[in-house]
Amino acid sequence: MNKPLLKAEGLNKVYRTKSGADFAAVRDVSFYLQQGETLGIVGESGSGKTTVAKMVAGMIPLTSGTIALGDKSLSSTKRIRSVRRSIQYVFQDPVSSLNPRWKIRDILAEPLKLYFQLGAKAIDSRVDELLDDVGLPREYKSRYPGELSGGQCQRVGIARALAAEPAVIVCDEPTSALDMTIQAQILDLLKNLQQKKGVSYLFIAHGLEVIYSISHRVMVMKEGQIVEEGETKHIFHDPQHDYTRSLIKAIPRIDIPPFQ
């Protein structure tokens, strides 16, 4: 096996709740991610998926454990800019993740200024390229997020992540707020972008139906722990754990009655 791009070992997260009690939201979670690969994380609400995602993205500190990107340790939230640039986040709620008072141009220009110190002209042409990449008309750069649909806002969220030219994009339920057809379009877009750019995804979802089409490997979480991990086809065809079986059973199927 090649040396993984991202490696997390023994991640633990204990939250101190307002009442002063400690709550172990993530317990001894280890995984790796190869370049150009998608690792799906699936599990019921509250199983610790977002907590893992935020630790990887440096948005919350680890209680213990280590995270490394290549040879660089990411175990502290005080990450240098080049490391912050390398791991980007796409949020579940596309609309609220964009500043409503900023035009799309300014939303996409922000990471370009922060990470690449580009001048105004270079920014303009990069913004156009990013809109092309995510399948939005270039004219949309003059619009505000409130003038876009949920699916279009999520395309902007993906373009903003791409603007940083990251090695890893953490996608935290990026399609949960969207209806089925738009969901499929966003998944296709993410897959195409991965082929074009070789980016890796840590892709989180509630249900296995979304995970199936996008993930090379799947990690199943329950109550803060990994219950099972493996190649997607093995997880679906030969699940080892009852909990995984229950998630497979929960995949919605439509039974169309025979025509009378």
Ligand SMILES: Nc1ncnc2c1ncn2[C@@H]1O[C@H](COP(=O)(O)OP(=O)(O)OP(=O)(O)O)[C@@H](O)[C@H]1O
């Ligand atoms: N800041 C916090 N303080 C205290 N407890 C928290 C905090 N954030 C999350 N938790 C708790 O940690 C557990 C895991 O939460 P997390 O958001 O990681 O779950 P999740 O798997 O992403 O769930 P969902 O599918 O609903 O998004 C939950 O029980 C949650 O209530």
Ligand SMILES: [Mg+2]
């Ligand atoms: Mg979550």
